Amino acid sequence: MSAVPFDRSRVTIVILARNEAHSIGDAIADASGWCREVLVMDGKSADGTADVARRSGPRVVTDDGRGKGAAIRQSLGLVDTEFVVFMDADGSHDAHDTPRLVGPLADGTADLCVGSRFAGGSDELSVSIAQLVRTVGNILMNIAINKRWHVELTDTLNGFRAVRRDAALHVNLKEVAHTIEQEMVMKFLRHGMKVVNAPTHEYKRRFGESHIRIWREWPRFVWCVIENIAAPNVPLDKAKAEPSQQVIAGIAE
Numbered sequence: 001m002s003a004v005p006f007d008r009s010r011v012t013i014v015i016l017a018r019n020e021a022h023s024i025g026d027a028i029a030d031a032s033g034w035c036r037e038v039l040v041m042d043g044k045s046a047d048g049t050a051d052v053a054r055r056s057g058p059r060v061v062t063d064d065g066r067g068k069g070a071a072i073r074q075s076l077g078l079v080d081t082e083f084v085v086f087m088d089a090d091g092s093h094d095a096h097d098t099p100r101l102v103g104p105l106a107d108g109t110a111d112l113c114v115g116s117r118f119a120g121g122s123d124e125l126s127v128s129i130a131q132l133v134r135t136v137g138n139i140l141m142n143i144a145i146n147k148r149w150h151v152e153l154t155d156t157l158n159g160f161r162a163v164r165r166d167a168a169l170h171v172n173l174k175e176v177a178h179t180i181e182q183e184m185v186m187k188f189l190r191h192g193m194k195v196v197n198a199p200t201h202e203y204k205r206r207f208g209e210s211h212i213r214i215w216r217e218w219p220r221f222v223w224c225v226i227e228n229i230a231a232p233n234v235p236l237d238k239a240k241a242e243p244s245q246q247v248i249a250g251i252a253e
């Protein structure tokens with residue numbers, strides 16, 4: 001546990017939601033006690049998710065619907081707290097874990113803290129062939145990332161994570177889809193920043209199905225790893241001196 005007491009006024013929780021009308025209300029209620037502000041990014045939902053979310057009170061922004069990565073990048077330009085926690089709207093994440101994720105950022109030992117399902121457990125890691133493929137892919141990616149940057153990460157794909165907002169704005173994220181999770185980890189490492197895991201439990205999504213179409217999307221996952229592993233590291237000072245205005249505006253390509 002962090003030596004610095006948890007201070008919710010330093011945290012925004014961004015809830016990513018696309019067609020999650022059945023669970024968005026509970027996710028907002030869950031998140032509200034753990035942050036200064038909840039921001040819901042609605043991916044052009046067709047099931048009334050945005051209306052349901054607005055009735056619960058938080059700010060709701062409809063993103064361009066291109067994908068989770070585009071929504072995450074856009075959200076970084078819309079919030080102003082030091083730390084940002086990203087959370088699913090499907091019931092898979094428990095906002096009570098927020099202090100665990102934010103702790104390493106607050107005490108200065110990390111810039112990005114990713115929830116680890118391998119340490120905290122998951123109800124979803126291998127319930128279907130597609131999930132199993134994702135799990136095996138995650139493990140292989142962890143091995144590649146750990147070897148390349150001499151770290152010991154156990155989960156690099158979990159969307160439940162806390163990030164220093166200014167750091168995220170400096171690494172020039174460009175992924176549009178779910179590949180943003182691995183891109184974020186690798187770009188932080190390439191820029192000499194510290195990435196750690198904290199155990200969080202993943203619950204089974206409460207309604208509907210995952211939006212990840214792994215049979216169609218796996219080449220992009222693989223290419224994103226190759227691209228970043230092959231790219232040179234960037235000195236931290238240089239990265240800090242070159243904030244990406246495109247990312248701030250949420251329109252990076």
Ligand SMILES: Nc1nc2c(ncn2[C@@H]2O[C@H](COP(=O)(O)OP(=O)(O)O)[C@@H](O)[C@H]2O)c(=O)[nH]1
Nearest residue numbers: 016017018041042043067068071088089210211
């Ligand atoms: N704002 C936004 N949210 C999205 C988009 N695609 C997926 N999500 C949300 O991101 C979260 C991750 O869920 P999902 O895509 O099903 O992946 P999984 O939970 O890892 O299987 C869910 O709450 C989705 O509703 C999108 O294009 N825009």
Ligand SMILES: [Mg+2]
Nearest residue numbers: 088090092205
């Ligand atoms: Mg989920």
